């Protein structure tokens with residue numbers, strides 16, 4: 012391996028890429044479209060915003076308005092107001108398929124300022140556990156703050172928001188590592204399979220075999236290029252997620268091993284698939300057979316933990332799963348130990364596939 | 378080294394087909410050797426075996442003393458190759474391509490000077506996919522020269538090119554020879570072989586059917602020099618008994634084959650004595666093309682006969 016030859020080939024790869032408008036679109040614009048599209052589709056489904064139907068019987072009183080405003084400020088609650096009869100409230104809730112309702116009783120304001128005990132009533136549907144849990148904790152914490160305030164107390168123990176355990180993440184947070192993984196997989200796989208078979212057919216590999224460039228050097232320059240591209244794409248996706256959807260992800264150096272090992276793995280795998288095939292058509296077929304299951308089942312668009320157990324076990328044999336899981340550990344859960352295991356799996360697989368690709372990929376005909 | 382290329386009993390089989398069926402030849406260092414044959418004769422197969430791009434089935438081959446397949450890496454630093462139908466990265470320009478090859482070979486050529494040599498300087502900055510067929514071929518030629526090769530292989534470099542582009546490539550081949558390089562040139566244009574080659578081998582169906590300098594091949598396989606008159610067939614009738622030489626009539630012309638130069642005088646005085654009117658006499662000799670057409674034709678006839686059941 013001679014760095015000067017790798018650098019010379021890298022220049023050719025970069026130029027070819029930058030002069031190809033379709034390739035540029037796919038690496039720069041497509042990631043934004045992906046984030047925007049999936050972000051819109053799934054945030055509309057709104058799995059984390061809990062709607063609460065509110066009946067305020069203490070019309071526009073100071074305390075009740077303040078209470079509801081505080082509740083609204085907990086960003087995962089959306090209030091909608093109704094004017095039903097108190098006696099019909101529960102029945103109407105059911106009829107409207109709303110699972111959470113809140114009633115502020117008449118005299119809430121006067122009781123609050125008189126420091127008399129007063130109850131708000133929270134209606135929840137036990138079958139919708141997630142929504143009722145979120146509603147209970149929101150209403151509970153607003154009530155606690157009110158109690159403290161009324162007794163002139165100050166909050167001594169605060170809760171610092173930390174992303175651990177059962178913390179609820181919004182879909183966009185999962186989507187960012189998932190879609191970065193998606194592009195780490197698809198961009199090198201599709202183009203390397205095509206390059207492997209078309210360069211052979213057009214005689215470009217034979218042309219290169221007449222120079223001192225080695226196959227390992229050639230593959231290395233392509234890997235370096237896709238690594239660079241991955242850093243750019245990941246940056247674009249994170250930026251788009253934060254700007255468009257207010258995503259919360261940690262961007263740390265812990266991401267770098269995945270942005271390096273991922274392209275190493277999939278450039279090599281694309282080359283291997285393209286090399287074992289005899290014709291461009293069969294190369295494309297083999298490439299698709301490898302790519303498509305990984306594209307959907309590795310946690311790209313849907314979290315693997317939501318899959319049925321059999322599908323989860325299948326996901327665990329897909330190398331992309333470890334790339335995406337690792338990035339989730341880094342960007343969402345700050346779980347370094349598990350991220351290290353993931354990166355190890357990816358690196359070992361990548362080295363094996365790289366060596367296989369070098370072995371099967373021939374410049375010359377026998 | 379006297380011989381840059383040595384080939385002994387080279388055979389290449391693709392399944393049942395013997396694309397090269399046992400050929401022998403040598404190419405002297407510093408000469409232009411032309412491999413002449415119709416499509417499918419086995420030219421590319423032979424060329425690629427010599428370039429170390431295909432493995433031979435049998436026989437021995439040496440290029441610059443090296444085994445092309447086993448010593449490919451060492452060989453490739455010393456040879457230049459333009460494949461038949463040269464292709465390169467679509468979006469890369471000739472100037473960038475030469476810098477690229479220069480970096481790979483560690484030779485540092487001056488792109489503009491090299492492109493000047495192959496008469497492609499005006500397209501130095503044009504992307505490969507915008508070049509014409511002839512320009513692509515010239516770029517291939519320039520790339521083949523980036524490592525200052527001792528032996529150049531050109532596989533049908535002028536096929537499909539217009540006459541100007543073809544002449545430009547011929548000029549470069551002549552320059553290569555004048556610089557002391559050995560040139561292995563395949564072509565199916567006889568004119569090209571006749572103009573450029575020191576040695577020619579005619580290959581057909583994987584076998585060499587004639588070798589030598591163009592003149593040697595013509596005198597070995599061509600008909601003798603002929604004296605030709607425009608005259609009526611009566612002249613032929615008159616001459617036949619008078620001269621012990623073959624006389625033929627074709628297209629209103631009478632032709633007399635000459636066995637040596639002195640025969641020309643005998644023929645002329647016999648014609649003069651005949652009193653039969655004639656015009657325009659000239660001598661005519663077979664070209665490589667006539668020989669080629671006859672040899673290839675004979676071989677195909679022979680092949681047909683041997684394939685017909687008795």
Ligand SMILES: Nc1ncnc2c1ncn2[C@@H]1O[C@H](COP(=O)(O)OP(=O)(O)O)[C@@H](O)[C@H]1O
Nearest residue numbers: 391394396414415416417418419420421422423
């Ligand atoms: N890779 C191959 N596999 C099978 N047959 C081949 C292959 N390459 C060439 N041939 C056959 O070998 C013969 C010689 O081909 P080639 O060397 O390309 O001839 P030329 O260059 O003189 O036109 C042809 O009949 C061709 O079809």
Ligand SMILES: [Mg+2]
Nearest residue numbers: 420421461533
């Ligand atoms: Mg050919």
